[in-house]
Amino acid sequence: MYRYDQYDQAMVDARVEEFRDQARRRLEGKLTEDQFKPLRLMNGLYLQLHAYMLRVAIPYGTLDARQMEMLADIADKYDRGYGHFTTRQNIQYNWIKLEDCADALADLATVEMHAIQTSGNCIRNISSDHFAGAAADEVVDPRPYAELMRQWSSFHPEFTYLPRKFKIAVIASEKDRAAMRLHDIGVRIVKRDGEIGAEFYAGGGMGRTPMIAPLIRDFVPIDQFITYAEACLRVYNRYGRRDNKYKARIKILVHELGAAEYIRQVEEEFAHLLSVGVEPPREELARITEYFAPPAFVDGPKAVDRSDPDFALWVDRNTHRHKHDAYVSAVISLKPAGGIPGDATSEQMRVVARLAREYSFDELRVMHTQNLLLPHVAIRDLPAVWQALDEAGLGSPNMDTIEDIIACPGLDYCSLANARSIPLAQRISERFAETGRTEVVGELKLKISGCINACGHHHAGHIGILGVDKKGKENFQLSLGGSEAEDVSLAKITGPGFDEDGVVAAVEKVTDVYLAQRSDGERFLDTYRRIGMEPFKEALYG
Amino acid sequence: MKILTGNDLRSGAVTWWNGSGWSLFVDDAVDVGEDAEEILAREEAARRVNVPYAIEASIDAAGHVRPAHIKDRVRALGPTVRRDLAVPTAQKTGWDWVI
Ligand code: HEM
Ligand code: SF4
Numbered sequence: 001m002y003r004y005d006q007y008d009q010a011m012v013d014a015r016v017e018e019f020r021d022q023a024r025r026r027l028e029g030k031l032t033e034d035q036f037k038p039l040r041l042m043n044g045l046y047l048q049l050h051a052y053m054l055r056v057a058i059p060y061g062t063l064d065a066r067q068m069e070m071l072a073d074i075a076d077k078y079d080r081g082y083g084h085f086t087t088r089q090n091i092q093y094n095w096i097k098l099e100d101c102a103d104a105l106a107d108l109a110t111v112e113m114h115a116i117q118t119s120g121n122c123i124r125n126i127s128s129d130h131f132a133g134a135a136a137d138e139v140v141d142p143r144p145y146a147e148l149m150r151q152w153s154s155f156h157p158e159f160t161y162l163p164r165k166f167k168i169a170v171i172a173s174e175k176d177r178a179a180m181r182l183h184d185i186g187v188r189i190v191k192r193d194g195e196i197g198a199e200f201y202a203g204g205g206m207g208r209t210p211m212i213a214p215l216i217r218d219f220v221p222i223d224q225f226i227t228y229a230e231a232c233l234r235v236y237n238r239y240g241r242r243d244n245k246y247k248a249r250i251k252i253l254v255h256e257l258g259a260a261e262y263i264r265q266v267e268e269e270f271a272h273l274l275s276v277g278v279e280p281p282r283e284e285l286a287r288i289t290e291y292f293a294p295p296a297f298v299d300g301p302k303a304v305d306r307s308d309p310d311f312a313l314w315v316d317r318n319t320h321r322h323k324h325d326a327y328v329s330a331v332i333s334l335k336p337a338g339g340i341p342g343d344a345t346s347e348q349m350r351v352v353a354r355l356a357r358e359y360s361f362d363e364l365r366v367m368h369t370q371n372l373l374l375p376h377v378a379i380r381d382l383p384a385v386w387q388a389l390d391e392a393g394l395g396s397p398n399m400d401t402i403e404d405i406i407a408c409p410g411l412d413y414c415s416l417a418n419a420r421s422i423p424l425a426q427r428i429s430e431r432f433a434e435t436g437r438t439e440v441v442g443e444l445k446l447k448i449s450g451c452i453n454a455c456g457h458h459h460a461g462h463i464g465i466l467g468v469d470k471k472g473k474e475n476f477q478l479s480l481g482g483s484e485a486e487d488v489s490l491a492k493i494t495g496p497g498f499d500e501d502g503v504v505a506a507v508e509k510v511t512d513v514y515l516a517q518r519s520d521g522e523r524f525l526d527t528y529r530r531i532g533m534e535p536f537k538e539a540l541y542g
Numbered sequence: 543m544k545i546l547t548g549n550d551l552r553s554g555a556v557t558w559w560n561g562s563g564w565s566l567f568v569d570d571a572v573d574v575g576e577d578a579e580e581i582l583a584r585e586e587a588a589r590r591v592n593v594p595y596a597i598e599a600s601i602d603a604a605g606h607v608r609p610a611h612i613k614d615r616v617r618a619l620g621p622t623v624r625r626d627l628a629v630p631t632a633q634k635t636g637w638d639w640v641i
Contacts, residue, residue, distance in 0.1 A: 026551075027552065027589075033586075033592055047549060047554065047593065049613070049617050050617060050621065051549070051553070051554035051555060051556075052554040080627060095554070096554070097552060097554060098551065098553070098554060099553070340623055340624075411612065411613065411616055412616065412621035412623050412624075413621055415613070420622065422621075422623045423622060423623055472610075472611065472612065474641070
């Protein structure tokens with residue numbers, strides 16, 4: 001794992017003290033809220049429905065046990081004993097007090113963490129494949145490249161006031177487990193004729209105008225990687241719209257210019273930047289890469305004892321193939337049936353930290369599906385890991401099933417929301433768990449957002465649900481057919497919306513249609529793509 | 543009726559104008575009639591409240607102050623999915639009241 005050097009640490013420490021002073025001045029009345037708001041947002045501190053909310057960055061979702069324990073301590077010391085893991089691989093605390101915030105940030109800094117650039121119109125936390133460094137199918141570990149981008153984008157003076165927020169994902173496999181093409185920039189590290197390089201996509205996003213990023217370059221040599229990213233950002237920074245916040249994301253620029261024209265401008269800027277020389281020295285990438293050296297895997301058994309059916313189910317559902325055949329990556333579900341997607345108590349965080357230390361080379365990941373992950377677990381250790389997880393309420397065998405719902409905080413926490421998303425997730429997961437249909441239905445990605453901002457990725461759900469306001473009442477639009485994986489697509493709305501009871505029933509009806517119509521081996525998404533919207537519409541409204 | 547709400551500057555807690563100060567309990571909220579703007583400006587300047595605003599509300603059959611918008615009813619009680627974290631008096635009001 002990457003460790004801060006003296007510059008990283010000095011910058012983060014300085015920022016904490018700067019914020020401490022800003023908060024003090026706000027509390028003393030020397031700053032108005034209008035003056036203070038941009039300052040606190042630069043440090044990840046929002047004001048939400050019930051209280052201040054602090055968003056802490058977890059670069060590419062990787063952390064170690066010590067950091068997870070600190071996240072637990074912060075939950076206990078400054079919050080209410082829990083945190084919410086998000087689709088951007090971050091964590092949010094919902095009850096931080098302004099007067100405590102600098103102390104919380106100082107504690108975070110002791111474990112090389114911060115909340116910088118988790119808000120505002122800057123380059124946000126770089127996200128990545130949660131299986132990075134472990135997946136059998138990756139070309140290389142994408143995290144050194146993500147880390148290089150993190151360093152480049154942290155405090156980048158030119159990109160501190162972009163037209164709008166900017167989100168980047170970096171992956172390194174054909175399979176896309178990071179919604180890469182729904183980011184402002186998506187990068188896939190590839191190998192061509194033995195050379196490492198990067199495929200770039202630009203102008204994807206969700207929100208009110210969802211778009212899938214087009215490919216803008218199929219190979220950027222790795223020693224020009226940052227230069228090319230800089231060119232992409234420069235063109236956006238120059239021409240992205242600042243007059244209308246709803247049209248300010250790069251997706252609108254790429255769409256309005258057309259991909260070809262955007263590419264032409266990027267190439268022009270790229271040529272210019274190559275002549276200036278902005279690429280970090282190669283040694284820096286080499287230095288970073290050393291931190292991500294694979295752990296010392298050892299041979300061991302390659303299969304588990306399947307005599308306990310509950311354990312066998314969990315292994316089948318929640319573990320993922322590893323590079324080394326005596327290991328797997330084990331998904332820690334934060335989706336107990338009827339629970340709040342992505343929430344973990346401080347106790348659970350400590351359990352997870354201990355398991356990471358004992359069984360996963362001190363490594364953990366936050367998944368964009370709002371789950372946690374032990375990336376490198378020896379198959380021999382799986383029974384012990386499963387038992388500990390199960391005891392802590394973290395052993396639900398439901399990865400990628402209809403119980404593994406992504407849901408944004410919605411109207412229970414978020415001041416922008418139109419409707420509550422969490423209660424829906426709770427009712428649906430409970431219902432499917434009760435009726436035993438989760439297993440029957442198999443892979444089905446359901447995603448819920450409480451408003452059009454789409455933090456819950458509803459556009460990319462096999463089934464998506466969007467909360468809207470209908471004359472002061474919560475109402476829900478259903479959509480079908482989205483995917484954020486390598487078969488990326490945007491979901492289409494079925495028709496008129498439903499109330500809460502109605503939408504729970506509608507989800508069941510939609511799965512009924514699927515079960516009746518599926519042919520062998522088809523996932524929900526495959527059936528939908530084959531038979532189209534009509535049969536579903538018929539069942540819902542006919 | 544028109545009532546005032548905001549967040550406490552230090553803690554962020556949701557508060558309601560009770561005629562002389564800011565209460566944690568929505569039931570303490572009083573009708574401010576025409577005085578909203580003046581109270582808001584004065585109280586915010588004195589930092590006794592952060593980003594306050596005026597909202598419509600009514601008194602329900604059980605005598606509780608009920609904000610007109612669901613968002614403010616959620617604010618009054620706390621997250622509906624974490625009833626253990628509710629504002630202390632909320633239990634009396636009942637969660638059905640929110641929706
Ligand atoms: C609770 C406070 C939150 C606020 C105020 C907030 C605000 C927003 C806004 C305004 C957008 C739309 C941006 C645009 O279209 O230009 C957005 C998008 C998004 N947010 Fe949030 N959000 C919040 C929580 C979250 C959480 C908890 C997550 C992760 C679960 C999240 C992840 C995302 C993602 C993935 C998108 C869509 C991607 C995109 O930017 O196009 N947000 N958010
Ligand atoms: S989608 Fe809307 S309701 Fe949900 S967290 Fe984002 S801004 Fe809030």
